[in-house]
Amino acid sequence: MNPYNSAEKKFNFLAEFQSCRCIIRRAMEDPFGKEHINTFKKLLQTNVAAAAAQIKAYLKEQDNIPLNIAITGESGSGKSTFVNAFRGLDLKDQSDAAAPTGSVETTMEVKSYPHPNFPNVTLWDLPGIGITNFPAAKYLEYVGFERFDFFIIISADRFTENDMKLALEIQKMEKKFYFVRSKIDQNMWAEEQTQSEFNAEKTLSIIKESCVDGLLKLKIESPQVFLVSCFDLHLYDFHLLTKTLERExxxxxxxxxxxxxxxxxxxxxxEKKEALKAKIKYLASLSALTAAVPVPGLSVAVDVAILVKASLKYKKTFGLDSMSMENLALKSCVLLTDLRAVMTSRLSLDVINKELIIHLLLLSGVLVALIASEEVSRLIPLLGIPAAAAISFIFSYKALKDFLNMLAEDAQTVFTKALGLNSSV
Structure with missing residues (x-):
């Protein structure tokens, strides 16, 4: 007998979801998404299918938030090299995905370079202001300044009057801008060759103070200057730059x-691990809502699909995918086999697909719990639904958290193997 057509329909079916709703509500306490959370709660009171669709839409929206970063500076300052390094590409990459580099100006027009793993993030390689013959205001109009979230102004040596004029115009338009002194590794090498008592920290401090003083003389208020080597992003100020960007x-x-x-x-x-962990509650909520639908096999199939997709994202985010690992091996001059040797998780070592996820779930006992939740829902269609949803939420959350922890730990060991613990000067 179909429970939805029986006399039991006199009961408020959605009331039977109360315990499940409470779990989901408690899980989804997101200070940055209160508007979405309120929408989810309202839908849970009236339409479970719509609530699931809304959560899916929210997650998709979060994955597609656009971020547009403008990279500009004088000819030969290293803009294209910075674009490639920021996107995690091998700096010798000559494919169409890489920004062309060279000792002369290679950027003659505005060119977009989407991130290979996160296409919602785009770096824009802009022509050097010096070759356009435009005044700063016209230059910004020419490159379409409105689309950019912030500007990074790059110089291989001292910042110029053109850089200053551009910064002042960006400031007028209420956009953020940051100064990057590129090729700092070359400067440091040259200083070490000419100083009898070379001190790295003192030399870096002098270079930065010189840049800041020069910008102050050009009437830039409180300039933010970062010393970067595109060949060794783990050194110098790249981590300070990223911290500043995150904060602002x-x-x-x-x-x-x-x-x-x-x-x-x-x-x-x-930090990446914590950001990914914050989304687990939404994915587990999808699992719980699916478990509430008494269709044999549906909940487990959806759970496996969620886990496959999430694990692939975790792997790419931590740089454990094949392309990122190969690039890291080249940059660090550590054999790829040696990097892979320190990884312990099968999620890192094997191709992530539904067969691998099912195998890992079987080993952990989670799959048995998910199947049991379906049986509870099927055998006791109404009263068992809240229990099934709660079980599905708890065990999906646990599996996602465990998988995230495995990949984060492997990322830590790989990074330590490749670059060592002393990751900044």
């Missing part, structure tokens, strides 16, 4: 930036 970006854009950044130290890996 609007809240809804921060995760887009953080997840797309190359992992240059253990702290960044931990």
């Amino acid at each position: 970006l609007p809240a809804h854009k921060r995760d887009a930036l953080l997840l797309s950044l190359p992992s240059v130290n253990c702290e960044m890996i931990s």
